[in-house]
Structures are given as C-alpha cells and as structure tokens.
Amino acid sequence: MPDNAKKMRRAPTQKRSRERVQNILKVACDLIAAQGSDGMKMGELAQKAGVSIGSLYQYFPDKASVIHALADRYNDESRHCIEEAFSQVTSGQTLITAFDQLIDIYFDLFLAEPVICDIWTGTQADKTLRDMELEVSRENGALLARKITQLRGDQTIQASVSARCLLIMNMGEATMRLAISVPLEEGREIVASYKRMVRSEITDMLGAK
Template identity: 40%
Template sequence: MDGESSPRRRRRADNGGQLRRIPSQKRGRDRFEKILAVAMELIERNGSDALKMSEIVEKADLSFGALYQYFPDKTSIIRTLAERFNEQGRACVQAELAKVTDAAGLRQALCDIADQYYEFFRREPVMRDIWFATQADKLLREVDAEDMEFHAQALLAALKRLSPDRQDAELVMVSRLVMQLLAAAVRYAISLDEKEGEAAIALYKKMLPADIERLSGM
C-alpha cells in the first residue's frame, strides 16, 4: 500500500493544516520548538514546496508518531511559522499606527510600515518563502486573510481618530484597500533584486496621497 493512502494521510487531511495540540510541558515545548527550528532550516535550504515530514523526522531525530503528535501535516508547520512571523508584523503595524495624530503622520506611518516590512522580508528568507506560499495554498490563504484584516482594523482605528464623523463602512473599505495595496507593493518589491526592490518601495511611497484619510470622501 502506498504510504500516502494510509490512515496517516487521512488523519492529516482531516486536520486541515491545523495544529494537533500545543504542548504545555517543558519536554513537549522543547520538542515542538525543535520541529519548527528544523523546518525553518529545511525551508531556508530548499524552500517550503520541498519540505517533507520524513526529512524533519530524520533531522530532528524524532519518530513519525512524535512529529504527528503536534503537526498532522507540513501545512500545519508552515501555518505555525507564518502565524509567528505575522505576530512580529502586527506589532510593527500597531506601534506605527498608534503614533498617528494627523494626516501627515498617517502617511509617514504607512511609509515606515512599508520600509520595515520590506527590510523584514529581505533579511528573513524563510518568511519570504512562507509569505509566497500562503498565496498558493488554499488552507494557508486564510492565515494571510486574517493577518490582512488585523492590519485593516489597526488602520481603521487610526482613521477613526482622524475622521470621527465619517461612516464606518466607508472607512472600513479604505482601510482594507490601503493595507492590501501596501502588502502588494511589498510582495512585488521582494520579488525583485535588492536595488530594484528598494526603488519599488520608494515609488510606492511617492504614490501615497498626503491626505489618505480623505479617500473615504471621494
């Protein structure tokens, strides 16, 4: 029988890329972190598409049972890594948008977020690979969608401070669109070589209007 038609495969499919459980004991946490560290090393070397559970088992010196105790499939590993990296990005977005008190500050915050995201993905090849992977995998796209909505809500809070009389529905649309465009600009820039990528981010910042909060009144 082919290994991928076994109950193991059915078990992985049933979990849909979700963690089986989060360990609470130190030994379990250490094993959990070791699995993620090995996965990051393998992704950096070969890319997420080439990641195999069998390689993780071998390199982490674990049994398949120990691995599947936490991660039912490689999608659940990639999802966990993506969510961890997203936490760092969310902290950046929250910190920058929390400073906003006027239109000029809002534009500067978005410029700073674009710069920081671009630099982050340049220095983190594993996250760059995973970010692209979240666009290609249906199960992982929901992680990206949740992250984008978090960013949109953070921007919405800033827009409400600047335009308290505007309708929420208008501001929500502006918030989502602005953050989608920012993500698209960064994603495009990191697909280029470093010099061209920096130029793309610089051009994106020039294209940002000075009064972004007024877009909802167009």
C-alpha cells in the same frame, strides 16, 4: 485564522512541549531557508529536530500544518509591530511617517528572511494561505481604520474608510511579493511607489488633517 486552516494536531500545554514545538519550527525555518518548503521532508525535519517522526506527527499532521504555523507566527509578529507603531501616533503626519517606516521594516524583513518569502510567494497556490492573508489584511486594515477614525474624531467615518484600509494592507502584501521577485533596485522603486500611493490615500482619508 480561517476555520478550514490546516492547524496543529495538538497544541502544546506544558513548557517542555512548547519548547519542543518551537525547536521544530526553528529547524523548519532553517530547512526552508536552505532548500525551500517544497524540498523540506517531514522525516528530515524530525531527524534534525531530534524528535521521532511519531512525536512530530503528534503536533503537525503534515508539512502544510508546519508552513501554516510559521505563517501564523509571522502574522502575529507583523500585527504586534503595527499595533506598537500606531500606539505612538498622535497626528496625521505621524501616522504617515509611522506607515512609511512600517513598509521599510516589512520590506527589509522579507529580504532578510527567506522563509517569509517562500511562504508568501506560494500564497496564491494555497487556498488556506490565501484565506489567512485576507483575514490578516482585514485585521491590519481595521487597525488603520480605527487610528484614522480616532485622528479625525468622527466615529461615523470608520465604515467608509474600512474598505480603503483593507485595500492598503492587502496591496502591501502583493507589493512585497512583487518587490522581492525582481532585482533589488527595481524592488525598491516598487516599494517607493507603493509608499507614495499610500501617503496620498491616507492623507485623503484624514481630510488633510
């Protein structure tokens, strides 16, 4: 996460504290889903989470830190999903199939989770979230570059494919933001077009292997 990110004030160490923080984040999700992040108030969050406002501020100094903690959690889940999908890849075709499936899963997740939509549609207005998105794109792009390098059996190509893999991952975030901002059928066509472009790019990097 970028150094300038708005982090939690105190990371929980005891089981009870961790459970309290998870409950706070769950309630925050519910509030954002109902009224958007702009409408969420720290006082209301504390009340509905069953904690004092002082206890809430012990962990989260402001609303932005709550939003960033949620973004961090979704980023971790996304990275785990990519790592798991890529671990099953044994050929160029299975890589393309796995990536296709990941795109579908990600789009369905955006549609099903209003919180993710709210966070990432506001990314461009928040420099910290923009920095976070770029870092996540780099990390996920590196996963893709390593897998392509492994399939090609040529370590010397990793540097040359890294920028292309970063572009694929960063474009994926932008594609999802656009796809959820238009009518559903149009959004699906946008996602399908992105998938076709990615298939072509990955096939080229694989050397048609």
